[in-house]
Amino acid sequence: xxxxxxxxxxxxxxxxxxxxxxxxxxxxxxxxxxxxxxxxxxxxxxxxxxxxxxxxxxxxxxxxxxxxxxxxxxxxxxxxxxxxxxxxxxxxxxxxxxxxxxxxxxxxxxxxxxxxxxxxxxxxxxxxxxxxxxxxxxxxxxxxxxxxxxxxxxxxxxxxxxxxxxxxxxxxxxxxxxxxxxxxxxxxxxxxxxxxxxxxxxxxxxxxxxxxxxxxxxxxxxxxxxxxxxxxxxxxxxxx
Amino acid sequence: xxxxxxxxxxxxxxxxxxxxxxxxxxxxxxxxxxxxxxxxxxxxxxxxxxxxxxxxxxxxxxxxxxxxxxxxxxxxxxxxxxxxxxxxxxxxxxxxxxxxxxxxxxxxxxxxxxxxxxxxxxxxxxxxxxxxxxxxxxxxxxxxxxxxxxxxxxxxxxxxxxxxxxxxxxxxxxxxxxxxxxxxxxxxxxxxxxxxxxxxxxxxxxxxxxxxxxxxxxxxxxxxxxxxxxxxxxxxxxxxxxxxxxxxxxxxxxxxxxxxxxxxxxxxxxxxxxxxxxxxxxxxxxxxxxxxxxxxxxxxxxxxxxxxxxxxxxxxxxxxxxxxxxxxxxxxxxxxxxxxxxxxxxxxxxxxxxxxxxxxxxxxxxxxxxxxxxxxxxxxxxxxxxxxxxxxxxxxxxxxxxxxxxxxxxxxxxxxxxxxxxxxxxxxxxxxxxxxxxxxxxxxxxxxxxxxxxxxxxxxxxxxxxxxxxxxxxxxxxxxxxxxxxxxxxxxxxxxxxxxxxxxxxxxxxxxxxxxxxxxxxxxxxxxxxxxxxxxxxxxxxxxxxxxxxxx
Numbered sequence: 001x002x003x004x005x006x007x008x009x010x011x012x013x014x015x016x017x018x019x020x021x022x023x024x025x026x027x028x029x030x031x032x033x034x035x036x037x038x039x040x041x042x043x044x045x046x047x048x049x050x051x052x053x054x055x056x057x058x059x060x061x062x063x064x065x066x067x068x069x070x071x072x073x074x075x076x077x078x079x080x081x082x083x084x085x086x087x088x089x090x091x092x093x094x095x096x097x098x099x100x101x102x103x104x105x106x107x108x109x110x111x112x113x114x115x116x117x118x119x120x121x122x123x124x125x126x127x128x129x130x131x132x133x134x135x136x137x138x139x140x141x142x143x144x145x146x147x148x149x150x151x152x153x154x155x156x157x158x159x160x161x162x163x164x165x166x167x168x169x170x171x172x173x174x175x176x177x178x179x180x181x182x183x184x185x186x187x188x189x190x191x192x193x194x195x196x197x198x199x200x201x202x203x204x205x206x207x208x209x210x211x212x213x214x215x216x217x218x219x220x221x222x223x224x225x226x227x228x229x230x231x232x233x234x235x236x237x238x239x240x
Numbered sequence: 241x242x243x244x245x246x247x248x249x250x251x252x253x254x255x256x257x258x259x260x261x262x263x264x265x266x267x268x269x270x271x272x273x274x275x276x277x278x279x280x281x282x283x284x285x286x287x288x289x290x291x292x293x294x295x296x297x298x299x300x301x302x303x304x305x306x307x308x309x310x311x312x313x314x315x316x317x318x319x320x321x322x323x324x325x326x327x328x329x330x331x332x333x334x335x336x337x338x339x340x341x342x343x344x345x346x347x348x349x350x351x352x353x354x355x356x357x358x359x360x361x362x363x364x365x366x367x368x369x370x371x372x373x374x375x376x377x378x379x380x381x382x383x384x385x386x387x388x389x390x391x392x393x394x395x396x397x398x399x400x401x402x403x404x405x406x407x408x409x410x411x412x413x414x415x416x417x418x419x420x421x422x423x424x425x426x427x428x429x430x431x432x433x434x435x436x437x438x439x440x441x442x443x444x445x446x447x448x449x450x451x452x453x454x455x456x457x458x459x460x461x462x463x464x465x466x467x468x469x470x471x472x473x474x475x476x477x478x479x480x481x482x483x484x485x486x487x488x489x490x491x492x493x494x495x496x497x498x499x500x501x502x503x504x505x506x507x508x509x510x511x512x513x514x515x516x517x518x519x520x521x522x523x524x525x526x527x528x529x530x531x532x533x534x535x536x537x538x539x540x541x542x543x544x545x546x547x548x549x550x551x552x553x554x555x556x557x558x559x560x561x562x563x564x565x566x567x568x569x570x571x572x573x574x575x576x577x578x579x580x581x582x583x584x585x586x587x588x589x590x591x592x593x594x595x596x597x598x599x600x601x602x603x604x605x606x607x608x609x610x611x612x613x614x615x616x617x618x619x620x621x622x623x624x625x626x627x628x629x630x631x632x633x634x635x636x637x638x639x640x641x642x643x644x645x646x647x648x649x650x651x652x653x654x655x656x657x658x659x660x661x662x663x664x665x666x667x668x669x670x671x672x673x674x675x676x677x678x679x680x681x682x683x684x685x686x687x688x689x690x691x692x693x694x695x696x697x698x699x700x701x702x703x704x705x706x707x708x709x710x711x712x713x714x715x716x717x718x719x720x721x722x723x724x725x726x727x728x729x730x731x732x733x734x735x736x737x738x739x740x741x742x743x744x745x746x747x748x749x750x751x752x753x754x755x756x757x758x759x760x761x762x763x764x765x766x767x768x769x770x771x772x773x774x775x776x777x778x779x780x781x782x783x784x785x786x787x788x789x790x791x792x
Contacts, residue, residue, distance in 0.1 A: 019722035030453035037331065037457050039338050041369065049328045054329040115338070115370035120474065207456040209328070209435030213321050217432035221440040221451075223702070 005174040006188055011166050016194040021198030022206065035204040041116035045106055055102025059096035060136075063089060068163045072156040082154060090147055097140035104133060128200040131193040138189055142182030153180050159187065242515040243539060243550040245559055246426065246446035247484060247508065247699070248568045249498070250578045251419055252688060253596040254504035254650070258385065258417035260284050262497035262506075266421075269496045270483070275475025277343035277368045278432040280380050281482035282497045284419045284611055286575050288396040288630065289383045291420075296468040297582070298398040303333045303428050304466030305338065305585030306522060315524045316432055316464065324435060324460055333463035337474075341378040343368040364405065369474075398633040414599040414627045418634070421497060422469040422482035423581065423589030424448045426513060426537065430481070433464025439479070444550070444702070445510075447484045455479050466585040492701035506785035507691075509566030509698045510559060511590070512539040513552060522586045528639035537588070538573055541566070562700035567687055575676070575684045576647045579635035594688075595635055595643055597650040599627040612658045614670055617651035649674045649684070650707045659686050 039046050075085055111117050146152045162175035266282035285291045298790050299305060303318040316335055346363035354361035367374040431439040438454035439461055457477040461470045470481045485495035493593035498506040514537055521533040539546045541563035550560050571578040604620045605611040632640040656670040671681040
């Protein structure tokens, strides 16, 4: 029962909130959709902490895409043994994880000690920090502990198939229940983070400005499309 | 030829008395909100001085604007697209709040709440960022009127080459004021730096704006603008900038800074330019050639070929006529007395300046000679190399020749007009000496000295067929938006999240009506009914107060 709740119901509820929440937020709150950078207040610590954290977590995210979405059978088929895969994933993952956590530590220290940054911190930010750091610590801890004890768990046989099963609507909770407690806690925390995501500043992830690479430098826009901040009312659109 | 129209401004620095009225009214209109306490879309700097933010002109440090790369092609000085994306998590060139100043208020409550004590209670300065006590050590005009310049006057970026020659001793110094707004450049490097593509140039009038709904707070525009006229709102996390008061411009009235200028030194008008030639002009190899190159981009609005091309480009007829009457065009291209601010940044700025003759005149007058005699003035222009070199650093990338010509023209105008004012025969050799005819010189005098409101501001309104959706024309209910009138406040995701409010509730047409009518407000007329935002305190219009109770 609890298993169904945690590993079937929770993922779907959180995913629904994640998707619909973003749609709703984008429609309702384009103006609030920002990184809310605090660089103006303080830049010395940010200069070290922020790139460390962000590049670290980008690597971590990339690792998760590889680990969760690519089945073990595929990598075996191209001749990468589980041992080799695990060694690479573990070493890269740990480096990225430590980078992320180190960066986050600097950023949180900065947030607490630099006056203007601290007073610009909202409750929403604090919840986000707890969830995000919780997920990172659980993930990194599980990886490191599993390897230190000498019995690394092959999550690509348990967590990954379960994760994919959610997306083709045949959720199989028995798979994840076979994984050690650390993995289970990590995924539960992650789902909760995803549910909170659209309501936090984390939405800025989805505005990564990749279009900048291809667009012309100077953007011209006609005044006519929408004047001022008021949207054009139905029936008042310009006739082309 | 691709004709585009640009709303542009010229400021006559000789008339600036440094009263900061433009800054204050601009701040009241646009940046009196939280998050932009430190922001002055319009600021007035005393030159020589460090400016605001401090030493913003040091592009070796801030890397704003454009530069020519090794192949001679135009490139962002702060680095190209890839470099921008990789430094997105922490912009290495962004000024910190200390480079502007830490905004503050005073603890006024203490003046009334303090207990009885021996000493008078004081209102302590409190930081608007942290709420803590603070020591005020800098502001947007800390070095106003050369205040403190013996200590830090040498930090002016432009004095690099001539610092040892400029004296900050009171008796020997020269100074003038430089009001600055966003330049609304033809080749804006802020827009080019914006990863989100939120900064755009309006195709109709060239005003550069930030789309607040698309800005994601990456901060690249702040460092990309060499004039440091894009500011980061630290509460909303979005970039903000001077809007050229577009809601006012759209209905044909000048910007707030121009409207309230005490010295009436600002001119607003249209410039037609060839958009296809902008890139070439901005890539001019010799920095000294940039001023001329930009002037070449401008099109003569009286040229039939230009008119035909402009009509083909969809520029309305009345806009072309406005361009022909444009005081800005006259000052830049006919009389050639206006110069661009820092053309070497290669952004093709569109707020130009008439350099001040007064440092020269002051010196001549102080030495007891006739300061309206052209011989004396010309000789002084010849002799006073330091002010002229300084002005050249500001306006022509260091080339003294154009500054020299402008000052000679202004000096010639003084002598020429004195003869006329004294009833003598005008000396036609004076305008001829600076390459003008007597009539041109007189026209220039009219524009610089006498021009009335409608000659200084030639602003064609946006078009009536589009009028229903202009920001300031409330043909839709002006209170028809989330939260209703005056409902600022915060959404659940931080400062002012949710749908944005219209920029101002005030209907500027009402303001125009009031300015041009000579009767008191008639409350029966809905168009003119009381609006406290523009009630000027005259009379006691009906409807302002509830009716008195007759029974008493």
